[in-house]
Structures are given as structure tokens and as C-alpha cells.
Amino acid sequence: MAQYLISMYQPDGVVPPPEVLAPVMAQLGVLTEDLKAAGAFVFGDGLTDASSATVLKAEEGDVLITDGPYLEGKEHLGGFDIIEAPDLDAALGWARRFAEITGLPIEVRAFAGFAG
Amino acid sequence: MTADALDAVFREEYGRAVSIVLRTTGDLGLAEDAVQEAFAVAAQHWPDEGLPQHPGAWIITTARHRAVDRFRREAARGEKEAEAALLRAASEPEPDPFGDxxxxxxxxxxxxxxxxxxxxxxxxxxxxxxxxxxxxxxxxxxxxxxxxxxxxxxxxxxxxxxxxxxxxxxxxxxxxxxxxxxxxxxxxxxxxxxxxxxxxxxxxxxxxxxxxxxxxxxxPDEPEVRGLLALMLLSEARRDARSGADGVLVPLDEQDRSRWDASLLAEGLGIVKVSLGRGLLGPYQLQAAIQAVHCAAPSPAATDWRRVLRLYDLLAEAAPGPVVELNRAVALAEVAGPREALDAVDGLPLAGYHVFHAVRADLLRRLGRTEEASAEYAEAARLAPSAGERRFLERRGAELDA
Incomplete structure (x- = not known):
């Protein structure tokens, strides 16, 4: 059994109106329940706005702190889930539901398993 | 036992061997390494000792032993993994009778x-x-x-x-x-x-x-697998007739049909016949069926264009797209005339595709619109991906003036 990171990328500063957002959040809630029922859920949540991020970088013995986010761009990581899945096909099956519900680009990556 | 013979065994057996050894290793890279080592051993022994009775089985057995040896050697992989691999290797039935x-x-x-x-x-x-x-x-x-x-x-x-x-x-x-x-x-x-x-x-x-x-x-039961095979066989059958002695493209209606490969043709036509008997055709089967109509015609004039057009109608439903519309228009020109065909072709979003311009050129020529035809032949020649096609299109363009 491997663990996969399912990342959702969303455009900065675009907050859908409640009548759009509410059903999406409800469906994501159902999906989370399904993940839990299947024993696949590890962790998942949405992130606060990317503009609230803080970036640290070690430089010449000091650690520089700057107002984030680290990567410039119009889209940022908006939230993620960590799931357990036997293989990529199973992970893609879950990720497909995230894509259908949110309409956002969804990225799937396997964890390397360093943590054992 | 020549290098060529070894190469032939390699091509024939490599994929099967890797797929079977993969069951022992669980890792594609390791399976490939093991099979390649087995072929290296074969290259040392076979030239003197001759081919074993079942070269493929020999390769698989040797590769499996290599893979297991490697698991044993590499302590880093851990005893458990090595044991699991040994167990898989030992408990395996005769490899892959169905090619799974x-x-x-x-x-x-x-x-x-x-x-x-x-x-x-x-x-x-x-x-x-x-x-x-x-x-x-x-x-x-x-x-x-x-x-x-x-x-x-x-x-x-x-x-x-x-x-x-x-x-x-x-x-x-x-x-x-x-x-x-x-x-x-x-x-x-x-x-x-x-x-x-x-x-x-x-x-x-x-x-x-x-x-x-x-x-x-x-x-064996997947119709589209047969369809694709038939489509490629019927295309391969005409490969040699497709180019003249000077390397210039010879279009279908000018090909010497006696140069078509009879055995590839028979095999392709045979597959299409079975497919048509079963109904419900997918895109590859339909394309094969269209090629079969061309191939079965004893001469270009004897081509059953109505049948070709009907098959293109089905194909446009099964796999809609501008290239299908373009090819359908070629059949439409034979059934309904070049004007209807030109109407069907105009506006297709294929401006970068040489065949689009070649088809338009031919239709314009048949409508007597020589100047426009000439420009289209030139554009088609400019976009043509091979010298043989380019020279054919240039020649067609030059014939307009003659």
C-alpha cells in the first residue's frame, strides 16, 4: 500500500459565490467520508489564501523570512489530501472525483516512503 | 549460430521474457537487467553449443536465476524481499500460457x-x-x-x-x-x-x-485489435506500389495493382470479412473496411464508391473529426461530383495538413478552376512531409499548365 498526495491548484483571489461553493464543499465532504469508509483517508484540508504564505530561506548563517508565496504565479496549491492506495490506478480513481467535483487541475504524486 | 540469429531470438523473446521475469522481481528495471544478462550468457554459449531446443524458456530460466541471485547478493534489499522473490520464483507454474x-x-x-x-x-x-x-x-x-x-x-x-x-x-x-x-x-x-x-x-x-x-x-476476441491489424496489413500490401522507380508517390488510382502483396492483401481482406460479419464496427474496423473496398476492386474504375461513402458516414459517426470529413469528401466527389465535395471540404480546420490542400487542388482542377488549383498544389507541395509526395504534387501542379 502506497501513499499519494492529491493536490488541488486554484487561481489566486478567485472566491466563488456561496451558491457555487456550497454544493462543491458538500460534495467534497461526501468524498472525504467515502475515503474514510474505504480506509484510504490519511489527511486532507483546504489551505488559506496563498498570499498569506511565509517563505524562509537559510542564507549565510541566517534565515531570511519573506512574505510569500515562494512561487510566483496566478495559481497556487489550494488544498490537498493524502490517501492510501494500492497503486496509481486506484489513486487516479479518487483523484478523478476531486477533479470532477472542483473543476480544478488535480495533481497526483506518490510518496517515496522514506518515513517507512 | 550467427549474430543475426541471436538478434532474431532477442526480438522474438525479449518482451515475453521480461514480462515473466517481472513476476519474480516485481520491478521492471530488475527484470530487464536479468533478461539482458541471460542474453549475454546466451551470446557466449550459443555460438559454440548451438541454440537450445526452446531458446525462450532457456532465457527465462536463466534470467530468473540471475534475478534471484541478485536478490541474495544485495543485502540492502533485505532478507524478507529476497525470500519473497525466491518464493514467487519457486511457486510459479509454467510461464504465461495465455500471454497474460x-x-x-x-x-x-x-x-x-x-x-x-x-x-x-x-x-x-x-x-x-x-x-x-x-x-x-x-x-x-x-x-x-x-x-x-x-x-x-x-x-x-x-x-x-x-x-x-x-x-x-x-x-x-x-x-x-x-x-x-x-x-x-x-x-x-x-x-x-x-x-x-x-x-x-x-x-x-x-x-x-x-x-x-x-x-x-x-x-483474440477484441474486434478493434483485428481491425487495426487489418488496416495496417492492407496498407502494407500496397507499400511497394506506392512509389515509382524514381521514388515519386504513385496515387492509388495509378498504382500497378499486380505489385500489391497478394498474401498481405488476402490476410487483411480475410480479417475484414470476418469483422463485417459480426456487425457493430469500431473506427479501426471501419477504416480497414474502407481500405478493403479499394483493395478488392480489380481496377480504380471498378471501385464501389457508394460503399466507400457509406462506410465513411459510419466512421464520421464513430470517430468524428475533420480528417474523416476530408476523406469522406474524396468519396463524395466520386458519387455526387466535385462541387458537393468542395462544399464539404471548405472550412475544415486543416490548413496545415498537406492532404487538405491536395484534395482541394484536385477538386478545383476538376471544376476547371485552374488558377486556384495551381495555388493549392503549390501549398500542398510546400507542406508535404516527404520528398516523394512533394515531387508528385509539384508534377500534378505542372500538368495543369500543360
Whole structure:
């Protein structure tokens, strides 16, 4: 059994109106329940706005702190889930539901398993 | 026992051997290493001792032993993993009577999570047993580039956890379509290189046919597998007649039909006949059926264009797209005349496709609009992907003035 990171990328500063957002959040809630029922859920949540991020970088013995986010761009990581899945096909099956519900680009990556 | 004979065994047995040894190793890279080591041992022994009775089985047994030895040697892999591998190796029944192992491997190599060029390279490398150098020269890229592409794809299979399995029934049609697309892309790559291409590129056509034959053996009941095989066979049958002594393209209606390969033709037509009898045709079967109408006609004038048009109507439903509309228009011109065909062609979003301009040129010529036809022939020639096609189109353009 491997663990996969399912990342959702969303455009900065675009907050859908409640009548759009509410059903999406409800469906994501159902999906989370399904993940839990299947024993696949590890962790998942949405992130606060990317503009609230803080970036640290070690430089010449000091650690520089700057107002984030680290990567410039119009889209940022908006939230993620960590799931357990036997293989990529199973992970893609879950990720497909995230894509259908949110309409956002969804990225799937396997964890390397360093943590054992 | 010559180097050629060993090479032939390699091509024939490599994919099957890797797919079976994969069951022992669980890792594609290790399976390939083991099979390559086995072939290296074979290269030392076979020239003196001659081919064993079953070269494939010999390779598989030797490779499996190598893989198990390696597990034993590499303490880093841990005792447990080595034991598991030994156990898998010991408990295995006779390998792969139905070819399921190779199918599992094929579906992994053609997984939609891999980029198309990577799928093509993996299929040729692992299933068809081509060397990295051969694939690189066929696709006109540096060997190092192709090597990188292949190793990156293999790393993704391992790291992302792409499974080695035959997709469940509900996913099979879509996944199989993906596999067939890889095979057809290999064919088209060789075909479009076409006239006067280096042998490695032209050889891609034969490799695609070989992959399709393997697929048909593995999935004998899949109609689209047969359809694709038939489509490629009927195209291959006419390959030699497609170019004149001067290397210039000879169009279908001017080809010397006695130069068509009778045995490829018979095989392709035979498959189409069976398909048509079963009804419910997919895109590859329909394209094969269209080619079959052309191939079955004793002369260009005897072509049953109405039947061709009906098949294109079905194809436009099964696989809609501008290229299908373009080809359909060629049949429409024969049935309803060039004016209707030109109406159907105009506005298709194919301005960068040489055949679009060649078809328009021909229709305009038949309507007596010589000047426009001349411009279209020139544009088609400019876009033509091979010298043979370009010279044919230039010649057609020049004939307008004559």
C-alpha cells in the first residue's frame, strides 16, 4: 500500500459565490467520508489564501523570512489530501472525483516512503 | 549460430521474457537487467553449443536465476524481499500460457499517465525488443535522448506505482484504445516517413504490424485489435506500389495493382470479412473496411464508391473529426461530383495538413478552376512531409499548365 498526495491548484483571489461553493464543499465532504469508509483517508484540508504564505530561506548563517508565496504565479496549491492506495490506478480513481467535483487541475504524486 | 540469429531470438523473446521475469522481481528495471544478462550468457554459449531446443524458456530460466541471485547478493534489499522473490520464483507454474504477463506489461507501458512519446518508446523497447539505438534512429533523436526518455518512463512506472495488470472490464475499452493508438502511431510514424526514408524509420511499419499480431494473439476476441491489424496489413500490401522507380508517390488510382502483396492483401481482406460479419464496427474496423473496398476492386474504375461513402458516414459517426470529413469528401466527389465535395471540404480546420490542400487542388482542377488549383498544389507541395509526395504534387501542379 502506497501513499499519494492529491493536490488541488486554484487561481489566486478567485472566491466563488456561496451558491457555487456550497454544493462543491458538500460534495467534497461526501468524498472525504467515502475515503474514510474505504480506509484510504490519511489527511486532507483546504489551505488559506496563498498570499498569506511565509517563505524562509537559510542564507549565510541566517534565515531570511519573506512574505510569500515562494512561487510566483496566478495559481497556487489550494488544498490537498493524502490517501492510501494500492497503486496509481486506484489513486487516479479518487483523484478523478476531486477533479470532477472542483473543476480544478488535480495533481497526483506518490510518496517515496522514506518515513517507512 | 550467427549474430543475426541471436538478434532474431532477442526480438522474438525479449518482451515475453521480461514480462515473466517481472513476476519474480516485481520491478521492471530488475527484470530487464536479468533478461539482458541471460542474453549475454546466451551470446557466449550459443555460438559454440548451438541454440537450445526452446531458446525462450532457456532465457527465462536463466534470467530468473540471475534475478534471484541478485536478490541474495544485495543485502540492502533485505532478507524478507529476497525470500519473497525466491518464493514467487519457486511457486510459479509454467510461464504465461495465455500471454497474460505480456498484456499486463503492455498496459503498464501504454498507461495514460505516461506521455505518448514515452509509451511509444517503451512499447518498442520492451514489447518489440528494439534497442534504444534502433528506436532513437527511427524517431530521429539522439540515442542519449531516447535512453533518457525510456529510463524516465520506467522510473515513473516504479515511483508512481503504475500497476502491472489487465484493466477491469469497465476500463478495458478505453485502455485498449490507448494501446491501439500507440501501435497505430508507430505505424504512421513509419508510413509518413514513407518514400525514401532511412530503413530504421520505414521499419516502424513492420514493427507496428508485429505488435498488432502479438496483441491479436493475446486478445483474440477484441474486434478493434483485428481491425487495426487489418488496416495496417492492407496498407502494407500496397507499400511497394506506392512509389515509382524514381521514388515519386504513385496515387492509388495509378498504382500497378499486380505489385500489391497478394498474401498481405488476402490476410487483411480475410480479417475484414470476418469483422463485417459480426456487425457493430469500431473506427479501426471501419477504416480497414474502407481500405478493403479499394483493395478488392480489380481496377480504380471498378471501385464501389457508394460503399466507400457509406462506410465513411459510419466512421464520421464513430470517430468524428475533420480528417474523416476530408476523406469522406474524396468519396463524395466520386458519387455526387466535385462541387458537393468542395462544399464539404471548405472550412475544415486543416490548413496545415498537406492532404487538405491536395484534395482541394484536385477538386478545383476538376471544376476547371485552374488558377486556384495551381495555388493549392503549390501549398500542398510546400507542406508535404516527404520528398516523394512533394515531387508528385509539384508534377500534378505542372500538368495543369500543360
Amino acid at each position: 504477463d505480456r498484456l499486463r506489461l503492455l498496459f503498464a507501458c501504454c498507461h495514460p499517465a505516461l506521455a505518448m512519446p514515452a509509451r511509444v518508446a517503451l512499447a518498442l523497447r520492451i514489447l518489440a525488443g528494439l534497442t534504444t539505438a534502433q528506436i532513437a534512429s527511427a524517431f530521429l533523436v539522439a540515442e542519449a535522448t531516447m535512453g533518457q526518455r525510456i529510463s524516465r518512463a520506467k522510473a515513473k512506472i516504479r515511483d508512481a506505482g503504475i500497476p502491472f495488470r489487465i484493466p477491469p472490464a469497465d476500463e478495458l475499452p478505453a485502455r485498449l484504445a490507448g494501446v491501439l493508438a500507440v501501435v497505430y502511431l508507430v505505424y504512421n510514424e513509419g508510413y509518413s516517413a514513407g518514400l525514401g526514408a532511412p530503413p530504421a524509420r520505414a521499419g516502424l511499419c513492420a514493427e507496428a504490424v508485429r505488435l498488432a499480431r502479438i496483441l491479436r494473439r493475446l486478445l
